[in-house]
Amino acid sequence: MKYKYQLVTLGSNAEAAKEILNLFDERFKELNLPIDAYKCIDRNNFQDEYMGNQPCFVFYFGNIDGNHEDLELTDLLIKDGSMILPIYFNDESFSREIPGILANQNGIQYNEIEREKIVSTALESFGLLRSERKVFISYRRSESTSVAIQLFESLEAHNFDVFLDTHSVPKGAPFQDELWHRMTDCDVIVLLNTPDFSTSYWCKEEFAEAGAKQIGIVQLVWPHHDLKDDSTTHISYPKQLTESDFEDDIYNDKDKSKLKQSVINELIKDVESIRARNLAARQDSLITDFRNIASSLGKTIVVQPERFLTEELPLGKRRIFIPTIGIPQSTSCQTAEIKNEMSSGKVSIRLIYDDLRIREKWIEHLDWLNKNLNIDVKTLKKQEFKSWLQNN
Incomplete structure (x- = not known):
């Protein structure tokens, strides 16, 4: 090659x-x-x-x-x-x-x-990694509010787009819908695993949601909190904290606990390094699901080296399917190879994505664009893979 x-x-x-x-x-x-x-x-x-x-x-x-x-x-x-x-x-x-x-x-x-x-x-x-660097902080307010805010500020200072429930939900927006939406669109979750985190209904829901969406998790495990029997560790990257990782060894005060700067620096490196491999894993999962459905319908879908999919059609035409993580963006079509394909005039493009937990208003907006804009780039949500492939 x-x-x-x-x-x-x-x-x-x-x-x-x-x-x-x-x-x-x-x-x-x-x-x-x-x-x-x-x-x-x-x-x-x-x-x-x-x-x-x-x-x-x-x-x-x-x-x-x-x-x-x-x-x-x-x-x-x-x-x-x-x-x-x-x-x-x-x-x-x-x-x-x-x-x-x-x-x-x-x-x-x-x-x-x-x-x-x-x-x-x-x-x-190169268009191989999306430029938005999105992080979602999952925590229990009654145990780790001060650390969550500290991480929010530190990650933002390093140009991450950070979701923190108390800071990031717009006024008047449906809180839980916006939370799931932002989690769906994130690259990595930073989870503050405090002793009673798993006893909270919403914290458990967030963790289950992360598993369903295959989102990578960086876990900060609080001192004296045993993680050995925690079944969640297989989808995450846990770091066991000690009292000395906190300023003045204060780790159990939700309003005063602060991590030392050295711990935050390590976390920032971990989030950045995990980001690429996690996005690749989620992309692979989407590719596998789409190809399996297409194969069951007798269609031949080829994975190109740049990780987009192609289907050859009669008269030299071709369809391109681009696996898109989170909310589909037009920038997914900006890699050099895809732009070259589009210039031929014989290509149509679908951005394929998992619509689970994306807010309904966004789904409706993307569907409206598909129906009303006369362009060769459209979106295709996961729940419609089979029906669309059957009819096209």
């Missing part, structure tokens, strides 16, 4: 570049994409390997002494319209470490916490 994605590293700090490329490789594999679908390019193989007509993302690593390298290649990539992420290393040193031609680019400081985000930014640029 000829590679489609070009990952370019320029500038200084070969060790940081190596760490980022190794992490990108791990996350790319977790998305179940063929490893030969992307190519690593640097100054040594740029002239032979770089193709201006293929998707490209550039990591430019700054120099702490202000000795900027690869300026000609950087200028070429800017003119080609490539997305370039400047990476600097010291606080408030962007203007020194990054060359002037990248001064208008939004950069990121390299550290252990931000490594996952750096890699996610590249995957998002």
Whole structure:
């Protein structure tokens, strides 16, 4: 397979570049994409390997002494319209470490916490990972309100779209419907597993809902809370907390307990790393369900390397089915391969999605778009897979 994605590293700090490329490789594999679908390019193989007509993302690593390298290649990539992420290393040193031609680019400081985000930014640029980074906090108010608010603020500060029941439900909206809707559309759930969490009806419902939707869970298990017999651990990533993980060892006061910053930093890394593999697993589940139904009806559906589905039709026409997690968005059609398919004029596209717990007003809106807009991109909800395939 000829590679489609070009990952370019320029500038200084070969060790940081190596760490980022190794992490990108791990996350790319977790998305179940063929490893030969992307190519690593640097100054040594740029002239032979770089193709201006293929998707490209550039990591430019700054120099702490202000000795900027690869300026000609950087200028070429800017003119080609490539997305370039400047990476600097010291606080408030962007203007020194990054060359002037990248001064208008939004950069990121390299550290252990931000490594996952750096890699996610590249995957998002390629259209392989959605750019919205959605987290849902599940907790029991009578036990962990202060920690829930602390995590809400910390995750938001790291550019996550965070749902917290006390902060995120619009005034006048049906509370429980909005809660399920936002859970359906999230990437990861952060669950505060306090001693009496599982005794709450709504907390148990949230956990059951997460299982039904196959949403990955990062569990923070409170000190002295035994998780050994908890059957939920097989769908989650539990972290056992100790008293020393809390400021002043206060862990059992719903209004005063606070996690130490080091624990929050680890949580942010965990959420970012789990995000890609969880979205891939949910996408695979949707693909399997759709293909199984299609196969039972005698239809041949092929999974393409980029994880969308195709069905060949008479007269050289083709249908594309894009598995979409959460609420379908038009950006699902923005990968290079799909845009090339659409340009042929012989392709129709369906965004397939699981409509369980999505608010009715959204379902009605998507159905209205299908009926009233004369476009080749439409949506298809899971409960209608069989009937639609039978009739089309």
